[in-house]
Amino acid sequence: MSALKSSFVTGCWTVGSLADAATLGRLASMDASCDVVECRVDCWPAAVPQALGALASCPVPALITVRGPDEGGRHSLTTAERESLYRRFLPQASLLDIEIACLSDFRDLICEARDRGVLVVASAHDFVRTPAAEELRRKMESAIRGGADIVKFAATAQHSGDLATLASLLEESGHPPLSVMAMGPLGRISRLLMARLGSVLNYGYLDAATVPGQWPAARLRELVMEINT
Numbered sequence: 001m002s003a004l005k006s007s008f009v010t011g012c013w014t015v016g017s018l019a020d021a022a023t024l025g026r027l028a029s030m031d032a033s034c035d036v037v038e039c040r041v042d043c044w045p046a047a048v049p050q051a052l053g054a055l056a057s058c059p060v061p062a063l064i065t066v067r068g069p070d071e072g073g074r075h076s077l078t079t080a081e082r083e084s085l086y087r088r089f090l091p092q093a094s095l096l097d098i099e100i101a102c103l104s105d106f107r108d109l110i111c112e113a114r115d116r117g118v119l120v121v122a123s124a125h126d127f128v129r130t131p132a133a134e135e136l137r138r139k140m141e142s143a144i145r146g147g148a149d150i151v152k153f154a155a156t157a158q159h160s161g162d163l164a165t166l167a168s169l170l171e172e173s174g175h176p177p178l179s180v181m182a183m184g185p186l187g188r189i190s191r192l193l194m195a196r197l198g199s200v201l202n203y204g205y206l207d208a209a210t211v212p213g214q215w216p217a218a219r220l221r222e223l224v225m226e227i228n229t
Contacts, residue, residue, distance in 0.1 A: 008061075008095070008119055009149060009177035013201055014224055015063060016217030020207040021047035027058040033206060033218040036095070038063040040210065041085050042073040048088060061094035063121065063201075071099050071125040072211070079105050087112075095119040095150075100139050103146030110147040121179065121201065122148030127211075130155040130162035130182070136169060140176065150177045150200060154211070157182035163190055170197040179203075187213010195224045 016034030018024070021044035030037045037060055039051060055062055066082040067073030077085070079102070086096060086109055096113050098106050100122045110120055122143035124136075131139075136153055143151045157163055166180050179201035182190035190213070195202045202224055204217030215223070 009200060011200060012195055012198070012224060012228055014217055014221035015201050015203045016206040017203055017210060017214075018206045019043040019210050021050065023207040024051050024054045026206070027054040029059075030206075031059040034060060034204070034221055036061050036063050036201065037206070038065055038097070038203070039089065040065050040067065041089065042067045042075055042077055042082070043210075045075055045077065045081075045085060048085065052088065052092065055089075055092045062089070062092055063095040063097060064089040064093045065097040067097075068099055068102055070101070071123075072127065082106075083109055090116065090118065093118050095121055097121040097123050097152065100124045100143045100146065100148075100151075103143070103148070107147075114147065119149040120147055121150045121152050122146060123152035123154070123179075126155045127183065128156055130157050130165050133165050133168055136165070140169070140178075144176055148176070150179055152179040152201065154181050154183055154203075156184045157186040157190060158184065160186075162186070163193065166190065167193060167197055170194060170199060181213075183211045183213045185213065187211070188215055191215060191220060192223055192227060196227050 013035040015036045015038050017038040019040045066085045069076045140151050177200050180194045180199045204215040204220035
């Protein structure tokens with residue numbers, strides 16, 4: 001697991017987000033579409049037994065996300081329900097995605113994940129705007145204090161200045177491993193730009209886009225490989 005952790009905080013990887021339970025049957029062939037599969041458990045909590053079985057044959061690492069309702073999660077899951085779902089997947093997880101705003105609610109889970117060698121991706125999502133760079137830096141510092149291995153920002157970009165704000169995080173010296181992307185009309189462009197600048201996790205979709213501006217994962221992976229060669 002230490003080699004895996006090292007590669008994820010330094011490489012450039014395509015994440016395929018799985019938001020439809022019907023796609024679970026394709027987990028055995030995920031290596032053709034992405035480097036990491038994101039299981040959006042909040043989208044299909046009733047399909048957890050099926051997912052746990054399917055992950056046993058998945059050839060790529062699994063990133064487990066149980067998104068809270070305040071940042072786009074579905075089914076309005078409580079903190080206790082989310083923690084229970086995270087724990088069910090912990091033995092098969094390589095990464096967990098937990099919102100920066102919720103890190104303190106999951107302190108025990110984060111400690112257990114770190115003991116198991118599971119990476120913690122601390123995320124923040126803004127579906128209205130792109131926060132100022134200083135605000136994003138404060139969130140980044142909070143994420144690292146809360147136990148993050150990777151910090152993820154997804155913000156809504158209205159113009160090129162928003163892309164410049166997001167890109168500046170990747171261009172600063174000494175930053176932690178970052179996953180950075182925009183949503184909205186400039187989302188697709190942003191995902192290529194940020195991957196080229198060093199975003200370590202770059203998200204596409206496996207079945208249907210969960211936010212505007214996503215690429216199909218297989219196409220994103222192909223493009224990211226092209227621009228980084």
